[in-house]
Amino acid sequence: MIIDLQRFIADGRNHWSQLESLLNRLENDAEYRLDLETSRRFYYLYQQAAADLGRIVSFTSEGEIRHYLESLLSRAYGEIHETREKPHRLKPLRWFFNVFPQTFRRHWRAFWLSLAVSVAGAAFGALALGFDPGAKEVLMPFSHLQGSPSQRVAYEERAKDDRLEGERATFSTNLISHNTRVSIFALALGMSWGVGTVILLFYNGVILGAVAFDYIVAGETEFLLGWLLPHGVIEIPAILVAGQAGLVLGHALVGRDSQLTLRARLREVGGDLVTLIFGAGILLGWAGLIEAFLSQYHEPVLPYSFKICFGVLELILLSGFLAWSGSSGEPKAVSTHDP
Numbered sequence: 001m002i003i004d005l006q007r008f009i010a011d012g013r014n015h016w017s018q019l020e021s022l023l024n025r026l027e028n029d030a031e032y033r034l035d036l037e038t039s040r041r042f043y044y045l046y047q048q049a050a051a052d053l054g055r056i057v058s059f060t061s062e063g064e065i066r067h068y069l070e071s072l073l074s075r076a077y078g079e080i081h082e083t084r085e086k087p088h089r090l091k092p093l094r095w096f097f098n099v100f101p102q103t104f105r106r107h108w109r110a111f112w113l114s115l116a117v118s119v120a121g122a123a124f125g126a127l128a129l130g131f132d133p134g135a136k137e138v139l140m141p142f143s144h145l146q147g148s149p150s151q152r153v154a155y156e157e158r159a160k161d162d163r164l165e166g167e168r169a170t171f172s173t174n175l176i177s178h179n180t181r182v183s184i185f186a187l188a189l190g191m192s193w194g195v196g197t198v199i200l201l202f203y204n205g206v207i208l209g210a211v212a213f214d215y216i217v218a219g220e221t222e223f224l225l226g227w228l229l230p231h232g233v234i235e236i237p238a239i240l241v242a243g244q245a246g247l248v249l250g251h252a253l254v255g256r257d258s259q260l261t262l263r264a265r266l267r268e269v270g271g272d273l274v275t276l277i278f279g280a281g282i283l284l285g286w287a288g289l290i291e292a293f294l295s296q297y298h299e300p301v302l303p304y305s306f307k308i309c310f311g312v313l314e315l316i317l318l319s320g321f322l323a324w325s326g327s328s329g330e331p332k333a334v335s336t337h338d339p
Contacts, residue, residue, distance in 0.1 A: 016069070018041075019048075022042050022045070042076075046076045049076070050073055053066065053070065056069070068261075070259050074264065075264060075267075097321075098326030100276075101326050101327075102327075103272045103276060103279075104244070104276065105327075107272065110244040111241065111244040113244075114197075114241075118201045118205035120205065121203060121205020121209065122205040122208050124202075124206055124209065125209030125210035125213070126210060126212065129209075129210045130213060136210070139207065140210055145214075150219070156223075168293055169292075172291070175287075175288040176284055176287075179235060179238070179239070179284045180281050182200075182204075183241075183281065184242070184277065187242055187277050189246050190245065190246035193254055194247050194251065196246075197247055200243070201239075226298065226305075226307040227295055229308055229315075230314070231287045231288070231295045232311070233312075234290065235287035238283035238287060239284075241276055241283070242277060244276060245273050245276035248269055248273060249269065249273055252268070253265075294310070
């Protein structure tokens with residue numbers, strides 16, 4: 001097929017610009033709706049752009065125009081086949097019990113990678129402390145963890161005064177604030193193409209592995225489980241979800257196996273990133289409350305068996321929630337944009 005390339009581009013650019021303008025308005029204004037006439041015009045412009053792409057696809061020297069049309073058509077296709085609800089109908093409970101777990105499952109590969117990095121960090125922390133017990137001060141940045149586990153357990157179990165009496169609400173708020181900052185940081189580090197997120201997850205794993213090894217070797221496993229499980233089974237997955245968001249962002253920046261432009265890739269995952277980080281924030285809020293009002297009570301005030309059972313129950317409920325909640329209305333298509 002022989003065409004006048006310059007004339008072809010000049011004739012087509014008007015249609016492409018109109019289509020891009022409509023797409024920008026649809027994507028930037030969630031409440032904007034096309035009337036019948038504009039919908040017909042939108043579909044006509046979509047068909048015209050598709051025809052233009054078919055005509056230019058053989059011109060290898062015009063890769064920039066071809067990529068532009070592919071991105072434009074991808075965005076238009078998404079708008080045509082999207083089922084969009086009005087924002088005011090998306091109630092908070094429906095968002096939490098449907099949208100959040102669905103988004104989590106859509107990027108499940110990123111979550112498992114987040115978990116794998118953390119487990120690797122935990123293994124490294126345990127091995128490092130096992131080979132060099134003097135490394136405790138380096139591996140554990142918190143002063144209350146650097147002493148003898150048995151001495152700490154004895155102190156906690158003998159304590160008759162409530163060290164946090166009247167301050168639990170403040171303590172809980174500080175915990176939630178700190179963990180939320182860590183989560184946002186894990187997401188933000190995705191801007192380093194995910195490298196920073198991986199480092200942060202690994203480092204958190206190192207601390208957890210070193211602490212667990214220290215208490216288990218000292219024979220304080222029951223105290224460790226009773227102390228960590230009630231809040232840890234929620235707090236740790238929440239940090240992993242934040243890491244998941246950072247890895248999704250990093251993958252979008254890398255753009256491997258994607259024909260979309262960087263802008264289109266970021267727009268595609270933007271909503272999911274917000275959902276994941278807000279979901280992690282809610283989980284961290286619950287974990288902060290539990291850590292302040294339950295985890296800090298030890299025997300004989302609260303039996304370790306009760307605290308362990310409570311933590312196991314939380315873990316079962318959280319696993320079921322993330323794995324199945326909202327699945328009845330979930331599309332069967334699996335996302336291919338995870339690392």
